[in-house]
Amino acid sequence: MRLSSPDTLQLITAATRAPSGHNSQPWYFEINANEIAIFPDPARALPAVDGNRRELFISLGCAAENLCLQASALHYAAQTEISGDGSIRIQLQKSDSIIPSPLSAYIEQRQTNRSTYNHKIIPEDILCAILEEWAGNEIKIHLFKKDDSAFKLLTEAVTQGNEAQMNDSAFKAELLSWVRFNKKPAESTGDGLSYAALGAPSLPRWISEPIVKSMLNDKSQNKSDLKKIASSSHLALITSPADDVFSWISTGRALQRFLLSLTRAGIASAYLNQPCEVAEIRGKLREKLFHATREYPQLLLRIGYAKPLPRAGRRPLREVMKSEYGMAY
Structure with a gap:
């Protein structure tokens, strides 16, 4: 049984809500009849901070877990296989007996909150x-x-x-390359560390970049x-x-x-x-x-405990989805 297009879109959308280093979103997805495969995108690796790609593959694991949780919400059984190259293949089979995971309801709400918290101790x-x-x-x-x-x-x-x-110039240069200093680049790229997620105002780059550099x-x-x-x-x-x-x-x-x-x-x-x-x-x-x-x-x-911040952006699905026939959407 082939995955339906609406289900595929929901599954990939959930997967892309996973966290990643500098919000680089280092993945792409291949869709076949009843399988979604997650591959690392080497063009989005972070060689300065993550030279052996350890955090990249952690991010892929986060994406796979989101996809499996969303699959349960859509009543799919998900079977996961990890290949030697780090790609993750997830076989999906529709089944009315699958009970949705309660965690699937929180995929859209999760965020990395870099603000100062309120000092309250968690019970x-x-x-x-x-x-x-x-x-x-x-x-x-x-x-x-x-x-x-x-x-x-x-x-x-x-x-x-x-x-x-x-004190590592390569680290700082790489970090700066992923900062989105104002609304225009944040919305046009859909990735990176946006000014809003960092709790900063949207200012022209010529103003904000020197300020950020001075703090590095x-x-x-x-x-x-x-x-x-x-x-x-x-x-x-x-x-x-x-x-x-x-x-x-x-x-x-x-x-x-x-x-x-x-x-x-x-x-x-x-x-x-x-x-x-x-x-x-x-x-x-x-x-x-x-x-x-x-x-x-x-x-x-x-x-x-802290107040929520604006959510980090995500790239359009057409940029991360492929099928056996090429780009899927």
Whole structure:
């Protein structure tokens, strides 16, 4: 049975709502009779910050999880296969017995909220209910409160990561290339870090770019990040037992479910991935926090309560969809 066009559009739309580094959206989708395949788009890789494409494949895992969750809402059984090249093939079969996942309703609402939070502490029972879903999962989610020694260790790792990245000209040039300084480029590209998602006003580039450049230094970044960490409730560190493409995609799938569970509970989240992006810092974290279990740190987030921000843009479906006959739409 072939996928219907309306269902295909809904499935791909849901997949593209996944997060990605710098909102680069490094994927494209191929549609066959009853299968949707997700492929990495090398043209949208981030070589300076993500040289081995670890975060790219995590993003693909997030997209795949969104697609599978939306499939359940449309009463499709989804069977996923990961190929050696990191592509993900999802076989879909219509079935009235499929029960929609409650997380599918929050795909459109989820966002990365980079604002300062309101300092309110998330009740333990809410966090415990969210973490119960991970019992037996090889991808681990570790939560740290402000009085945990690991919270201080991770905070220090963020500042060290900023010092490394903000003194890397290639990193800063790549970051700037993905900033959309005002409404016109944000709407025309549908990707990147928009002024609105960053909480900034829409100003002409000649005004806003020098301001942004002046803030791209470790002192300014650390001041901002420390304030945001202090306003948050917990830090969340996601780990995997291995460090390969399969593990990265699995991390992405678990991450997306975690993000949607947070969204359902009204909890905001934002990334602090510097410690996982700088190899030396990541290695030290692994040794200090996971000497016994040998887990690999993959992603660091802060979570808490905050007012929603404008949503980040997404590219038109015609730019990311292909079929066996060429571009699908």
